[in-house]
Every structure is written in C-alpha cells, then in structure tokens.
Amino acid sequence: MESRLTVNLEKMSQVANSALYLLVIAFFLLGHFMSFYFHFLTVTFFMLTLINVYYLYIQKHHALLSNFGFMAQIRYMIESIGPEFRQYLYMSDTEEKPFNRIERSEVYRKAKNSDSSSAFGSLSAFDHREIKLRHSMFPVEKSTLNSFELTFAQERSIPNVFTITKPFMISAMSYGALSSNAVRALARGAKKSNIPMNTGEGGYPKHHLKEGCDLIFQMGTAKFGVRNEDGTLNDAKLETIATLPEVKMIEIKLSQGAKPGKGGLLPKEKISEEISELRGVPMDKDVISPPAHKECTSPLETLKFIRRVQEISQLPVGIKLCLGRLDEFSDLIIKMTSQKIHPDYIVIDGAEGGTGAAPKPFMDDIGVPIFKALPEVQKILKTHGLRDKLKLIASGKLINAGKHFVALSLGADAVYTARGFMLAIGCIQAMQCNSNTCPVGVTSHNPKLLRGLDINQKSERVANYIHNLWHDHEEMLASMGMHNHQELSESNLYIPAHY
C-alpha cells in the first residue's frame, strides 16, 4: 500500500481543465437564478475555455500545451521569471556568472563610495587554484609612493605622445552597444577622474565628444566612421578624427576576446539615421563587419596598415587582439622587429571578455584567457627585443585592484575594463545587452528605459569607482613594499602549480 501523499501535477491539470467547463456551467446557473451579474463571470470563463480548447486540441507546437492546456502556461510563466528569482533568492553569492554577487557588489560599493570592509572572512574559494599576490614583510609608507605615469609612443619620439596617470582605462564599448546616456555618463566620469575612454567601434564619437574626456578612437574591422563604401580605410576621415583635440590615440581592433576571429552583421533594421551618419554606412543595406581588416591579409600587410594609420593620424596607435595561435603571433612580432614597424601598444583581450552580442561557441570556447595569454605574450615580446618598444594592456574581467595587480605582475603596463565600468553605472547583469531591453538603460535605446540612467549621478559613480580602485592600488602597492607599479613582476605572485 502506498501511504505517502504526493502532488500529481498531471492529475491537477486534468482537474483544472474539467473545472473550467464546470465553472462556466455553474456561473451560468448562478446568473440565471441569482443575479444576471454572474454572467460577467460566465462570459469570462467561457472565453478562457475557448482559449484552453485551442491549446488542447488545435495548436500543435507545444506538447505541454496539448497535454495540459492552460496549466502548462502557468509552468511557462513561472519558468520565465526563473532567472530573476534565482538571482534574487536562490543563487548563492559565489555562484553567478560571469560576475558573481561578491564581485559585483564590490564594484557597486566602490561606485557608491560606501564602506568597503567585510567581516569574518573571505568568501572566495581557497582551493589553491587562484593566483594570489605576495606581500612584503616590510611594507612602505603610502606617502612615499611615486605617482604613476605611462607614456604611449615615447619610443617613436612623435610630438603627440600620450600619458596616462592611472594604470586603468575604460575599455572599448561602442555607442550602439551602449546607450547614449551610458556613453555620456562614462565619458563624464572619465573626464572627472582624468582617465581616457575608448570609443569602441561605433564610428564618429559624437556622444563621447559632448563630455570632453580623453578618447582612444577604436577602428573595428568594418572601420565604422572612417570607411570607404567597400570597407577599406578612408584616410581623410581618419585624419579628421585624429585631429579632434580629445582623440589622443587610435586603436586598431584585430580581434576581441568574446568573439575572436568572428565578424558581425549590422542588420539594416538597426541602422537609424544617426547610426548611419556616425558609422558612415548606408541605411538600406545590411553592413558586414568582416572577421579581419580588408587590408590585413598577412603579417607584413598588417604592419604596413599599422604604419599607414600611424602616419595619417600622427598619434600613438595600438592594436587590440585576443591571443590565438602562438606561431602566428610570434611571426607578427618577428616581422615587427625586422621591419622596424611596431604599434605603440598592444591590448591583449582575454577570452573571458564581454561583448554586446556574439555567438555562444565563440564566447565560450575560442581564444586564450588573459592570465594564460599574458605570460606567453610577454615571453615572445622579450625574446624578440620588442618589450621595451611598446606598451602592453590587458583586459578580461579585471574589475578590481587584485585582478589588476595580477595582470600588471604578469607583464601588463596598464589594464582596461569594460564591464567593471558598466557595473559602476548600474548594470545589474540582466544579460540582455543584445535585445534593447536592458532594464537599467545601459545598453537599451528605448527612451523609457534610458530615463533611469541619470548621466550626472552615474558619472559620479564612475568617478568614485576610479577613486576607490586607485585607493586600493596604493594600499596594495605599499603592502607589497613597492613604490612604483613598474616594480610588479611575476615574483610577486603565488601561482598554483596546476594553474
């Protein structure tokens, strides 16, 4: 004998489906004998029944609806709010991806300038898989630290070198991926804190320019904003952008960690008049971002292209790539040495990098993660004598000072973060950057959703985040017994054997 009571959802739905018919009859009788007002319910339930009959007997798309009727819709409805419920209630602080709640709230706290101390103990896993920093037995006084300075294109002795005074910058995010308010909040925050912001590959930086911060103009593989109709470089347009006083450097994007070796397609439906103008593309045609620049067909051609951009722009010029095949990368570096052409900086974007939209296999499975890529890049650059001729920038989930220090110790001169700054302006990791529904208006162009993103308020958050990151930098540097970021090296790291 079965003595346990169980919930049988199948039975429940059968009962519910029959109850619908019975309710129609019951309300009809009430309406007839008690009060005609009951017929409001008769009609309502009659129409519900009609819909249920459609689900049960007419539609053929969903087996669940055919078998269980409207009760299956309840399942779908509850399922559809699952992500929110998991995030609010059930997911542990260390579980979420790409950034768990601890990581996110650290950024939020910095951005809101609230107390940053925690109690009792670390919540991160001490499973001996993570790289840790080695402190010094003889910490130094914070007041004895030297200020940070990194000058791009110093080695080429051009007139327009560019110096940054903090070792972190806002990574590429295009207007298009980001909303206008988000771009302006970031740009205003960058201006307040005097750090540069990368424009991303969104073409002419109209919204960035409104705030007057230092800009790094990025040229994607479609060369939005500086392209000819066939996708090749338009020298005159590049020159115009390069002469804008705010534009301090030019970055040629070869690839990106979230979708290395993959181009993209800008569907014509998304090309508004503004986008068409800023990006320099026609409104009536889909525009293809090729997987690589048209000019860059071989290492030599790539170098020629870099030289061409350096000559037209007269600015420091960098390249951004996600590390893929080592032989190719070595080859490119060897050619740089032999041709005496090199970019003024290289950005290594880790495979863990973010994006507005990319195909899943590219996000998940292609490219080398940043902490693995950096030592390899560093080694190749050193072997070929190029390390002190250019600067190295790292990116890929480097959203707190600890991660910054690991990257700097592994060879980077500075770091970039994109999503760190998105979090600072209120990103709640709703994972909807590609659907124009971002609930906090960071990536949505819907005016109703943009409303919530107050530019001035959020720019203050950006400035706070930068300020507090810098505070951590100084504290950590002092505890490691150093006076300069340049002293950081691999010997400051504890790297687990099987890392």
Next chain:
Amino acid sequence: MNKKIVWTLQIIVAAILLPVGIAKFIHSPGAVYVFTELGMEPAGRYIIGICEVLSGLLVLTEAFAAMGAFLGIGVMIGALIAHTTVLGFSVQGDGGKHIPPLLLVLISCCIITWIRRKQLPFIGKTF
C-alpha cells in the same frame, strides 16, 4: 487583402457598438427597459455601456483593435445569454430586430480577433 477585410469589419463593429453604447448613457428608454428586466438597472447599464464604447473605440485603432474585438466578443456573448434566457428574441414587440446586428458584431469581432490574434496583449504570442 486581409488588411482591407479586417478594417471593413472594424468599422462595421464601431458603427454598431458606439451608438448603442452611447444610448446606454443617455438613458434611452429601450436600454432602461432591458436592464430593468435583467435586474441590472442602472449600474449594469453603465458597465455594459462603457464596455461597448471602449470596444467601439479600440477597434478604430491599429494597435488595439484585437483587444477591442476580444472585448466585443465578450459583450456580445453576454447579450446573447440575455436574449436567450431572459428577454426573448423579440423585445417590446420589435420582432427581434436587435438580433442580426448582434450576430454581425459577434462574428466580425471573432474574425478580427483571429486575424489580429498576435496583437492580443499577453496571450497574443501564444497563437
């Protein structure tokens, strides 16, 4: 093609529902008689009047026509129930002249709702 049909039907529905809806607000004797018979005077008359006017207005829009027609179906089913159970088809000896327009609205609303089913809020995408 569908667009022409559906708009013709929408205009027919509005042309019938708006006057009868408004008649319920200006205490037209016919309406008062009917709702007295149903035991819903005067609140029920106003509620149904609101529903009819709302439905008549919504079917004149592109975005909300499906909603209006869906509401129209509900009101017409209610009216059918009233005629079959309480009033009889001929009201005050008028020989049942209410019935053809009633059926016309009901059928039109069904067709409009079906053609525009994707526009129904919330449940629309399930059809």
